[in-house]
Amino acid sequence: MISREAVEAISARTGEPVWMREQRLAAWGVYESLPLPDPTQEEWRRTDISGLRLDALRALVDGTGPVAAALPPRAAALAGGEERAGLLVQRDGRTVQHVLDEAAQRQGVLFLDLDQAVRQAPDLVREHFLSVIRPDELKFRALHAALRTGGTFLYVPPGVEVTLPLVTSTWLNTPGAGLFPHTLLVAGEGSKVTFLDVFGSDGMSRQTVVSNAAELILRDGAQVRYVAFQDWGANVWEFGLIRARLGRDAALHSLIVAFGGSLVKTDIESKLEGPGSQSEMLGLYFGDGTQHFDFHTLQEHLAPHTLSDLLYKGAVKDRARTVFAGLIRVHPGGQKTNAFQSNRNLILNTGAKSDSIPKLEIMANDLRCTHGSATSRLNDEHLFYLMSRGLTRRQAVQMVVDGFFAEVFDRVPLPRLGEQMQQEIGRKIAEL
Amino acid sequence: MDLEIRDLHVQVEEKVILKGVNLTVNKGEVHALMGPNGSGKSTLANVLMGNPFYQVMQGDVLYKGEDLLAMAPDERARKGLFIAFQYPVAIPGVTMASFLRTAVSARRGYSKELIPVGEFQKILRAKIEELKMDPAITGRYINEGFSGGEKKRAEILQMALLEPEIAIMDETDSGLDIDSVKIVADGVNRMFDAAKGQMGILVITHYSRVLHYIKPDYVHVIFDGRLVVSGGAELAEELERSGYEGIKSQVDVIHSEVAASGAVRRAGKVFWVVH
Ligand SMILES: Nc1ncnc2c1ncn2[C@@H]1O[C@H](COP(=O)(O)OP(=O)(O)OP(=O)(O)O)[C@@H](O)[C@H]1O
Ligand SMILES: [Mg+2]
Numbered sequence: 168m169i170s171r172e173a174v175e176a177i178s179a180r181t182g183e184p185v186w187m188r189e190q191r192l193a194a195w196g197v198y199e200s201l202p203l204p205d206p207t208q209e210e211w212r213r214t215d216i217s218g219l220r221l222d223a224l225r226a227l228v229d230g231t232g233p234v235a236a237a238l239p240p241r242a243a244a245l246a247g248g249e250e251r252a253g254l255l256v257q258r259d260g261r262t263v264q265h266v267l268d269e270a271a272q273r274q275g276v277l278f279l280d281l282d283q284a285v286r287q288a289p290d291l292v293r294e295h296f297l298s299v300i301r302p303d304e305l306k307f308r309a310l311h312a313a314l315r316t317g318g319t320f321l322y323v324p325p326g327v328e329v330t331l332p333l334v335t336s337t338w339l340n341t342p343g344a345g346l347f348p349h350t351l352l353v354a355g356e357g358s359k360v361t362f363l364d365v366f367g368s369d370g371m372s373r374q375t376v377v378s379n380a381a382e383l384i385l386r387d388g389a390q391v392r393y394v395a396f397q398d399w400g401a402n403v404w405e406f407g408l409i410r411a412r413l414g415r416d417a418a419l420h421s422l423i424v425a426f427g428g429s430l431v432k433t434d435i436e437s438k439l440e441g442p443g444s445q446s447e448m449l450g451l452y453f454g455d456g457t458q459h460f461d462f463h464t465l466q467e468h469l470a471p472h473t474l475s476d477l478l479y480k481g482a483v484k485d486r487a488r489t490v491f492a493g494l495i496r497v498h499p500g501g502q503k504t505n506a507f508q509s510n511r512n513l514i515l516n517t518g519a520k521s522d523s524i525p526k527l528e529i530m531a532n533d534l535r536c537t538h539g540s541a542t543s544r545l546n547d548e549h550l551f552y553l554m555s556r557g558l559t560r561r562q563a564v565q566m567v568v569d570g571f572f573a574e575v576f577d578r579v580p581l582p583r584l585g586e587q588m589q590q591e592i593g594r595k596i597a598e599l
Numbered sequence: 600m601d602l603e604i605r606d607l608h609v610q611v612e613e614k615v616i617l618k619g620v621n622l623t624v625n626k627g628e629v630h631a632l633m634g635p636n637g638s639g640k641s642t643l644a645n646v647l648m649g650n651p652f653y654q655v656m657q658g659d660v661l662y663k664g665e666d667l668l669a670m671a672p673d674e675r676a677r678k679g680l681f682i683a684f685q686y687p688v689a690i691p692g693v694t695m696a697s698f699l700r701t702a703v704s705a706r707r708g709y710s711k712e713l714i715p716v717g718e719f720q721k722i723l724r725a726k727i728e729e730l731k732m733d734p735a736i737t738g739r740y741i742n743e744g745f746s747g748g749e750k751k752r753a754e755i756l757q758m759a760l761l762e763p764e765i766a767i768m769d770e771t772d773s774g775l776d777i778d779s780v781k782i783v784a785d786g787v788n789r790m791f792d793a794a795k796g797q798m799g800i801l802v803i804t805h806y807s808r809v810l811h812y813i814k815p816d817y818v819h820v821i822f823d824g825r826l827v828v829s830g831g832a833e834l835a836e837e838l839e840r841s842g843y844e845g846i847k848s849q850v851d852v853i854h855s856e857v858a859a860s861g862a863v864r865r866a867g868k869v870f871w872v873v874h
Binding site for chain 1 (some may be wrong): 651691
């Protein structure tokens with residue numbers, strides 16, 4: 168079970184420095200002192216977590232060193248076929264595979280299991296770890312900080328460009344466990360990198376909880392493409408946070424893909440701190456069965472001449488439900504900014520439901536800002552047209568849905584990932 | 600008989616549009632269907648393809664001896680029925696190339712996988728060239744942002760790729776410029792000839808011009824949901840000269856006589872069979 172003792176055991180296992188151990192224990196204290204989110208609060212109103220049993224979670228404390236255990240084929244497939252400069256595969260928070268191109272190594276790129284990074288590059292990690300996210304923001308963040316195992320540390324030195332993507336595949340294996348993966352990405356000044364954060368599991372026999380966090384730090388002029396692709400099995404509950412800080416003229420392209428899990432509540436935030444910084448925020452999700460997805464996004468403009476451009480598209484089927492709540496916040500310092508937000512949902516049958524809640528907090532007066540949301544149903548005329556050319560209804564639906572998502576696919580230059588998404592979408596539609 | 604429409608009554612929502620249509624189209628034949636706006640031409644085309652928006656109230660349609668109305672639209676298409684729509688819909692995000700490849704695969708009986716890309720590309724390139732189309736069209740989304748003429752040509756491209764046994768062209772000539780009408784008509788004639796008697800065509804049109812290129816064996820006139828006149832190619836010319844007024848007055852005569860006595864009537868060229 169999760170407990171203070173479990174925190175200590177994990178800390179002892181990884182052989183981490185004292186500061187990190189103390190950080191964990193402090194976070195545990197915060198976890199114990201904080202209540203669960205209040206269901207009457209606007210942010211949690213649409214997501215019912217009364218069935219959550221944190222006390223019953225198993226802590227992943229066992230064993231030391233890398234595990235050699237074979238991964239199920241699906242876990243390997245999940246890592247995707249994209250040509251890549253490095254791969255890190257973790258199972259239940261422990262590394263099972265790790266490779267990094269020699270070229271990238273020579274350029275000084277660090278791409279490591281976070282536990283290993285704490286030992287190998289302690290100063291870099293200490294400077295950045297939990298600098299973007301605070302444990303006391305939310306009970307789930309505190310839990311994450313206390314019980315984190317594994318995760319990724321990616322450091323790209325100033326001026327270095329890594330052309331091929333780096334990939335971490337995080338596989339969850341133990342039913343009833345709590346998994347707390349952390350991504351710490353530091354892109355130095357003028358550097359360039361693409362990172363794919365892939366998550367998955369088989370269906371779980373009982374409630375299994377993931378509270379993941381990603382801190383993306385983009386120094387001045389850094390260009391980062393970040394993709395989070397999740398395909399959890401049934402009974403997985405995810406409480407995630409992806410937060411980026413952008414320096415002057417930095418550019419982030421993010422894509423969040425959500426297919427799996429029973430209940431997913433993920434926050435995706437971009438803080439545009441440097442003048443001229445830009446954040447493209449893309450989202451693609453498809454809920455079926457009784458899945459519940461809740462995305463809260465934040466486009467926070469703190470500096471002038473910043474740009475955020477958000478497009479989230481989702482499909483829902485069966486009795487699934489999705490929530491999108493997007494906030495654009497422009498601070499007084501955020502003059503001459505452009506902020507765009509668009510959420511589109513496609514409902515495949517009656518019984519499925521999508522909510523879309525755009526919000527604005529504008530404290531500047533010289534800016535351009537648009538937001539829009541639309542929810543539509545499958546268009547019978549489209550289906551008839553396709554079927555009149557011989558496509559079965561299923562093929563026609565798949566085509567219309569792929570077409571609906573094309574706007575997102577087309578903006579991500581990772582063809583294999585696109586295929587992977589299409590396959591997953593096809594699998595979900597097959598059950599229509 | 601390849602397509603036999605018998606006493607077809609169709610309504611949309613509460614409105615009766617087809618009021619007893621009888622028509623037979625065989626392979627190897629070219630038929631033309633003319634009639635005023637709103638007389639039910641597109642309704643007939645759509646109902647033959649199985650558009651769920653239209654309800655068949657009465658009558659039947661046999662296609663190659665089978666009950667066409669019992670089939671889903673995709674089954675009709677796979678069995679060789681085709682419609683070039685008057686108003687093709689745009690489908691965002693779906694490229695012509697992937698749509699056409701899936702459609703060709705379906706028509707050619709691939710059930711699991713699709714027709715190999717190379718083979719498909721070859722066929723597609725040839726047809727695009729025949730119809731003098733811009734190859735870039737294959738990368739565009741279905742009908743999205745197509746000009747009126749491009750849409751019509753894209754319909755004929757689909758017809759060429761799917762090699763139908765019975766093809767209905769709903770006002771394909773409207774919206775095409777003079778040269779394009781000829782290109783499209785040439786394309787259709789090539790398909791017809793290549794099919795060696797294994798293809799029948801129903802051309803719905805308002806203008807005799809296209810019928811100079813695609814020569815009909817029969818011309819039919821639909822009026823207020825009924826076929827009221829059938830004749831040879833010369834009927835199209837005659838209609839274009841005289842308009843539908845003459846037919847309308849003849850129909851009115853019959854209408855009153857039928858109302859009085861209920862029988863098979865004829866007034867001038869117009870006939871009316873009461874069922
Ligand atoms: N969706 C609809 N809702 C209501 N009425 C409809 C609908 N579709 C067709 N109609 C009506 O049915 C009648 C026949 O329409 P149809 O499109 O078949 O005519 P048409 O002969 O093809 O005309 P045109 O020459 O203008 O293309 C018209 O009065 C039309 O308004
Ligand atoms: Mg019409």
